[in-house]
Amino acid sequence: MFLVLLTALLASTRPVPEPAAADWRTPFEKGNGNTTVTYRECIDYYQRLDAKYAEITMRPAGATDSGQPLHEVVVSGNGLNDPAATRAAGRRVVFIQNGIHPGEPEGIDASLMLARDLVQKPALKKLLDHLTVVIIPIYNVDGALNRNSTTRANQNGPESYGFRGNARNLDLNRDYVKQDSRNAQSFAELFARWRPDVFVDTHTSNGADYQYTMTLIATQKDKLHPALSAYMTGRLLPSLYQGMEKRHWPLTPYVDFEGRTPDARGLQGFLETPRYSSGYAALFNTIGFITETHMLKAYQPRVKATYDFLYLLLQQLAQSSDELARARAEADRQTAAQQTFPLNWQRDTTRAETLQFRGYEGRTKPSEVSGLLRLYYDQKVPYTKPIKYYNTFRAGVQVQAPRAYVLPQAWTEVAERLKRGGVQLRRLSRDTTLTAEAYYLGDFATSPRPYEGHYLHSRLQVRAEQQKIRFFRGDYVVSLDQPQRRFAIETLEPQATDSFFAWGFFDSVLQQKEHFSDYVFEDVAADLLRRDPKLRQQLEERKKTDPSFAQSASAQLEFVYRHSPYYEASHLRYPVVRWQGGALETMAD
Known part of the structure; x- marks a missing residue:
């Protein structure tokens, strides 16, 4: 009886074997070529792979705004599914993210097939000797659950798909730095843990009509660290373009242009700032790619092109893994010593390369809606012609890196975002007064309408001033002696394009909290001018050079007030200060 029970117990703990002819x-x-998986089908398939193959691990990786978890799938030789173990084994990490816009689902379906083939096909399995592949099956889980067949009005299939906005109606490909969504918060922590060498974000494009099934955004070469840029432009991109051509998927850079058609004025390089996935990745010396299959091509070839691109990318990275490792190490080494950092970039319209573009003739005909002329692309008139490609960018505002920033603990939402990005924060162990460089915020522009939940600031002017400022026990010290150096600079320097100031996280300092009653301050101002001849002289000079000021009693009173001890020193003072040296380390935990 005991043997019977033991046999039954052992049998109950063994995994149920797959049928001999598992499908x-x-x-x-299994579908008709025009269908994409649902969220549940996708997760179930990965769970099945996880149960069958030791090389595949799927696990929750944080929350999303939908209430469902974000998942990560790790495909790795010998089952190494830990970032530290992966790095110790000398493997390069490739991070593939799908479904940020679930109405653009090619990568979701392609990655399911790729994960399976990496463990079932010997030629692909060999790639895992050099690489670990991390896959987010569906990033915008919220949008994937909001399934429909109509919101992608410009797109040729699939039959049904998810919605672009997440549960908070956020476009997650504008949320990487600001991290309003739980999705982005979970992603930032996952990305910081893996710190991948190469990142891929899969999409479908809108826009012009042309012959290509896929176009490609690579990290803008001038923004990427030079060591990685040289590897990407000299080795990786040529191999990808050649490989896709051989598979009958010719590539071209993402079709972004000014004018009526792409051949009118040429293509423009896409400047992906850190609000976007590849722009965010570049802050950490990670090469980024955004695949953009063309909306008007049938769904089946779009999935196939995405699969082939991902496979080719893994193949090329495995072949050049040592070269990539050297480029990444050199980029990290130089970034640690770098002193001058660009905060924004401008396209150089005087420099362009020429590429052969395969398009369709753009023509006009009367609209059946308005009766007026409308644009259409005549697919009966394809062409291949040389066009200009403007992909050189120059640094605009630049800044010298401080030794550290000091962030008052009141700004917890900023501290949290820094931590998620992998920044190590220390806390002041006691109250202290620091002599540091503070910015005063001058002129800037603000968007008249909200953009992704914020009124964005831009074109900021600042004035720097050395001041003695009181800080308190628990305030944050953001040392730049860490790998996240560039990320910290581009988020905490207010003039950076996607800084936390630009996204409105410090807006309360823009409002003055104290003022004066004019009839009371008139006497105070008169006394100030009697006791301060220099201030009197400044007032008189301003009246001589500014007639409207000379005719305004309120403006003159305001001038005296702002140059007096009564004016609050914190008004328009940016809360984060730049610290250059001293004994601060001894006061930080």
């Missing part, structure tokens, strides 16, 4: 086709492969 590993994905839902896309």
Whole structure:
């Protein structure tokens, strides 16, 4: 009886074996070529792979605004699914993110097939000797659950798909730095843990009509660290373009242009600032790619092109893994010593390369809606012609890196975002007064309408001033002696394009908290001018050079007030200060 019970117990703990002829086709492969998996089908398929293959691990990786978890799938030789173990083994990490816009689902279906093939096909399995692949099955879980067949009005299939906005109606490809969504918060922590060498974000494009099934955004070469840029432009991109051409998926840079059609004025390089996925990745010396399959091509070839690109990318990275490792190490080494950092970039319209573009002739005809002329692309008139490609960018505002920033603990939402990005924060162990460089915020522009939940600031002017400022026990010290150096600078320097100031996290300092009653301050101002001849002289000079000021009693009173001890020193003073040296380390935990 004991042996019977023991045998039954052992049998109950063994995994149920797969049938001899297990069907590993994905839902896309089982369909008619114009269907994409649902969220549940996607997760179930990865769970099945996880249960079957030691090389595949799927686990929750944080929350999303939908209430469902974000998942990470790790595909790795010998089952190494830990970032530290992966780095110790000398493997390069490739991070593939799908479904940020779930109405653009090619990468979701392609990655399911790729993960399976990496463990089932010997030629692909060899790639895992050099690489670990991390996959986010569906990033915008919220949008994937909001399934429909109509919101992608310009797109040729699939039959049904998810929605672009997440549960808070945020476009997650504008949320990387500001991290309003739980999705972005979870992503930032996951990305910081893995700190991948190469990042891929899969999409479908809108815009012009042309012959290509796929276009490609690579990290803007001038923004990427030079060591990585040289590897990307000299080795990786040529291999990808050649490989895709051989597979009959010719590539071109993302079709972004001014004018009526792409051939009118040429293509413009896409400047992906840190609000975007690849721009965020570049802050950490990670090469980024955004695949953009063309909306008007049938769904099946779009999935196939995405699969082939991902496979080719893994193949090329495995072949050049040592070269990539050297480029990444050199980029990290130089970034640690770098002193001058650009905060924004401008396209150089005087420099362009020429590329052969495969398009369709753009023509006009009367609109059946308005009766007026409308644009259409005549697919009966394809062309291949040389066009200009403007992809050189120059640094605009630049800044010298301080030794550290000091962030008052009141700004917890900023501290949290820094931590999620992997920045190590220390706390002051006692109250202290620091002599540091403070910015006063001058002129800037603010968007008249909200953009992704914020009124964005831009074109900021600042004035720097050395001041003695009181800080308190628990305030944050953000040392720049760490790998996240560039991320900290581009978020905490207020003039940076996607700084936390630009996104409105410090807006309360823009409002003055104290003022004066004019009839009371008139006497105070008169006394100030009697006791301060220099201030009197400044007032008189301003009246001589500014007639409107000379005719305004309120403006003159305001001038005296702002140059008096009564004016609050914190008004328009940016809360984060730049610290250059001293004994601060001894006061920080």
